[in-house]
Structure formats: C-alpha cells, structure tokens
C-alpha cells in the first residue's frame with residue numbers, strides 16, 4: 001500500500017533497563033489451535049464472513065495503542081472496514097441492528113505490525129536448497145503461505161525487507177485485491193548492496209556500483225511502488241554511491257532501511273542519513289562503542305531501530321532446548337505436506353548448520369547491545385526476520401515481543417513497538433497502529449492479559465482486518 005509521505009514524527013522513549021533472562025524453556029505449546037468462538041448466540045460473525053452494517057466488539061479490555069490506561073468493558077464499533085467509535089459499555093451505545101461479538105475475558109488490541117519479515121522464506125534451514133526447490137514458485141506457492149500465516153497470527157501489517165520486486169509487488173497486489181488473505185504489506189523489493197553474495201541471489205540482491213546506477217535504480221523502484229529502500233553492507237560501498245542511494249530515496253519520499261551489523265556499517269549509514277537500522281550485529285564486539293552511541297543519541301528524535309533479537313534465541317531454543325517444536329503441526333499451516341516435510345528435514349540438525357557456529361559468540365552480547373540501543377533513545381520497533389531458519393511466520397512476532405519483556409521493556413511499550421511506532425514510521429498512523437475513530441478495523445482479541453504475560457499472544461482468539469474477521 002502506498003501512503004503519503006510526510007515527515008516522521010518524533011518519538012522519544014525514556015525506557016529503563018532491567019535484568020535480562022533467557023527465554024523460558026517451559027513455554028510449551030498445545031497441539032490444537034485455541035478455541036475461538038464465544039458468546040453472542042444470535043448474530044455471531046464467524047471467521048471468513050463479511051459483515052455488512054455495524055459490527056460491535058463488546059465487553060473486553062481494550063488497549064488502544066496510545067499507551068494510556070486500558071478501557072475496561074470496552075465497545076468498538078466498526079462500519080465499512082473502519083472504526084467508528086471506541087468507548088465503554090457505559091458511554092457508547094451499540095446500535096440494535098449491529099452484529100455483536102463478545103470479547104469478554106479478552107484483551108482487544110490493534111493488529112500487530114511486524115517490521116521485518118521475509119515472505120520468500122518459510123523457515124527452511126538451507127537458503128541455497130530452498131532457492132533451487134522453490135525460487136520459481138514464489139507467487140503460486142510460497143508467498144501466499146507466508147501471507148496467510150502472518151495474518152492468522154495477528155500480524156495485520158508487515159514490512160518485507162528483501163525480495164524480488166516482481167514477486168513481492170505481485171503478492172501485495174493480490175492481497176490488496178482480496179485474492180488471497182494476508183497483511184497490509186510495505187515492501188523494499190531488493191537488497192541494494194555491492195554485489196550479490198551468490199549468483200542465485202541476483203534477482204533480489206542487486207549490486208550497485210556507481211552513483212548513476214544508484215540514482216536510476218532507486219527512481220525505478222520508486223516508480224514501481226516500492227515503499228522503502230533496503231541498503232546493506234554500505235560500509236563496503238563507495239560512499240558516493242551510498243549518498244546517491246539515500247539522497248535519491250529521500251527525494252522520492254522513500255525512507256532508507258539499512259543493516260546495522262558492523263560498527264562501520266552503522267557509522268556510514270548515519271553519515272548519510274539512514275532512517276532505520278536493522279539487527280544488533282553479526283559482529284562479536286562486546287557492545288556498541290561510545291562514538292556510535294553518541295551519534296545515535298544525537299539522532300534519537302528521528303532514528304528508528306529494529307533489533308530483531310529473537311531469531312538467534314529461537315534457533316538455539318529449537319536446536320538445543322526443545323527440538324519437539326519442529327513436530328508441532330501448527331507451523332505447517334497452509335503448507336502442502338511435501339513442502340512442510342522438506343522444511344522439517346532441513347532443520348533436522350540445526351546445531352550443525354553453518355550459521356550456528358556464530359551463536360556462542362553472539363548470544364551473550366544480545367542483552368547488552370539491546371540495552372545500549374534503548375538507552376540512546378532511538379525508537380525501537382518489533383521485527384523478527386520471520387521466514388529465516390526456524391522462524392515460522394505464524395510463530396515469530398509474539399516471540400520477539402515476549403523476549404523484549406524479558407529484556408526489561410514494559411509490556412505496554414512492547415505493544416506500542418508493534419503497533420503505534422511502526423505505523424508512525426510507515427507514515428500510516430491515520431490508518432493503522434491504534435484503535436481510534438477513522439482507523440482501519442485491524443484488530444486482534446486474545447484471551448488473557450498480555451500486559452501480565454506477553455506469551456498469551458501465541459494463541460490469539462480473533463483477528464480482524466479492515467473489519468473482516470479472518471480468525
């Protein structure tokens with residue numbers, strides 16, 4: 001979706017850091033999806049039904065995304081896909097003709113926004129083999145599964161940061177046209193970098209080596225409707241090329257998202273005005289050095305960061321602590337058996353996969369780096385790298401959110417990092433990210449209290465996108 005580009009708002013966080021603990025290995029999973037239907041015997045809107053007239057979500061506790069106190073016994077009215085009122089049973093009348101859905105016992109929240117997904121991947125352990133088997137079936141097979149899984153898990157908007165633009169723009173079109181279920185998509189298309197690492201990656205990793213090529217490429221992507229530019233390995237690029245990419249993107253109204261793995265990569269990105277960094281680093285430095293932290297503090301009113309801390313720990317959890325996770329049928333949702341079996345066998349020996357060797361040096365640094373980033377005051381957003389090995393699209397976003405709570409972020413702020421702040425970065429705050437009059441009715445409802453236990457989001461009870469119930 002294209003949204004008008006206006007200057008990014010200022011968000012500053014005054015967060016404090018608490019002690020960090022690793023994820024709870026006791027977080028086991030049920031074999032069956034949670035029961036979803038409750039109450040309202042007469043006019044219950046079942047999943048998959050389009051509702052005409054007014055839809056009313058009545059009774060639950062609402063967190064509207066603005067961060068204020070929860071609304072108890074809340075009422076949300078929806079018409080023509082948008083929210084028309086948010087209030088309580090005391091002050092908001094439900095029209096007699098409305099279709100009522102009880103949310104008693106549930107927390108009602110804005111649909112989640114995952115700021116870093118890869119829809120061309122479904123959790124397979126071997127990128128090259130995945131490409132050999134499925135590169136030519138992205139639109140007919142792979143991406144629709146990713147889209148469906150994300151939406152099912154409450155992700156009503158997602159940012160895809162690396163794909164063949166033909167394929168990702170097509171899946172975005174299919175979703176917008178209502179041809180397949182999926183989140184509202186914001187997409188980067190290709191990674192812009194010095195050169196693809198492997199030949200087979202050329203359709204989605206574009207080598208950029210001159211300023212002219214940089215300008216033409218960014219202009220071409222902008223014309224095609226790309227929402228953001230994805231830049232990586234900018235420390236290995238000629239700085240004139242980096243400047244040309246960022247300047248052209250900004251002139252076209254597109255933000256630039258860049259990898260922040262290496263310190264020099266961050267420094268170069270900051271020098272040229274990157275808007276949003278991703279990850280906390282493949283490097284094994286004990287933490288961010290003071291010069292980088294000082295630069296981040298200076299930019300903290302406009303700079304966003306998507307730290308994607310959960311994948312390493314999810315891979316380790318799956319490899320060493322609870323391999324049974326791979327036998328849970330739920331991640332196979334929507335997959336033909338042959339595809340799911342291929343993914344399952346690719347993960348049979350996770351601890352022997354080449355990238356696993358990085359874990360012992362990286363995992364102990366995660367909490368420190370996350371704390372340093374928070375302390376600079378940059379705005380942190382939830383993103384998961386969903387799709388990379390062991391990160392299944394219907395099981396990624398809640399894990400990142402639960403981990404942030406364990407890393408000391410207050411639960412309400414974690415929820416805002418998956419709703420309001422991404423909406424603001426995406427310049428879509430008038431449409432998504434909060435529950436308020438005029439916004440799309442992108443809403444999730446979950447039994448229990450995510451403010452007390454974020455892991456309840458593993459089993460969301462209801463998902464609405466644009467007022468249509470999809471779960």
Ligand SMILES: [Zn+2]
Pocket residue numbers: 116117118161162385
């Ligand atoms: Zn990624």
